[in-house]
Amino acid sequence: LRSSCRRWGGLVQAEGSLRLSCAASGFTFDDYAIGWFRQAPGKEREGVSCITSSDGDTYYSDSVKGRFTISSDKAKNTVYLQIHSLKPEDTAVYSCAAGVKTPGFHLCSAYGLYYGMDYWGKGTQVTVSS
Numbered sequence: 001l002r003s004s005c006r007r008w009g010g011l012v013q014a015e016g017s018l019r020l021s022c023a024a025s026g027f028t029f030d031d032y033a034i035g036w037f038r039q040a041p042g043k044e045r046e047g048v049s050c051i052t053s054s055d056g057d058t059y060y061s062d063s064v065k066g067r068f069t070i071s072s073d074k075a076k077n078t079v080y081l082q083i084h085s086l087k088p089e090d091t092a093v094y095s096c097a098a099g100v101k102t103p104g105f106h107l108c109s110a111y112g113l114y115y116g117m118d119y120w121g122k123g124t125q126v127t128v129s130s
C-alpha cells in the first residue's frame with residue numbers, strides 16, 4: 001500500500017482542501033476494505049474512514065463526517081480521501097490500511113477499523129496552518 005497526498009488550492013491552510021491517495025499493488029480492492037487513519041502528535045491513532053469497493057459500503061468517524069469523502073477507482077486500484085474545510089486539528093500523519101473481507105465481520109465500522117486491518121501503508125504528514 002502506498003499513500004500520497006495531492007493538495008488542491010496550494011498551501012495547506014485552514015478552510016482549504018486536499019486529496020490523499022492510497023494505491024495498492026499485488027492485490028485488488030474487491031477482496032479488501034480500505035481504511036484511512038490519522039495520528040496527531042501525542043494522540044492515539046484514529047480510524048476516520050473506510051470503503052469496500054465491491055459493495056460501496058463506507059464509514060466516517062463522527063469527527064470527520066461531512067468534511068471527508070472516501071472514494072475508489074478500481075481501474076487504478078486506488079482509494080482517495082478528499083478533505084474539505086481543513087482545520088488545524090486535522091494536522092496528523094495520515095495512513096491507509098487494508099483489511100481482508102471476512103463473512104460476518106463488518107470491516108467498515110469503528111470496530112472493524114480498530115481490529116480488522118491486515119496491511120498498512122506508510123503515513124503521509126498533513127499540516128494545516130491557521
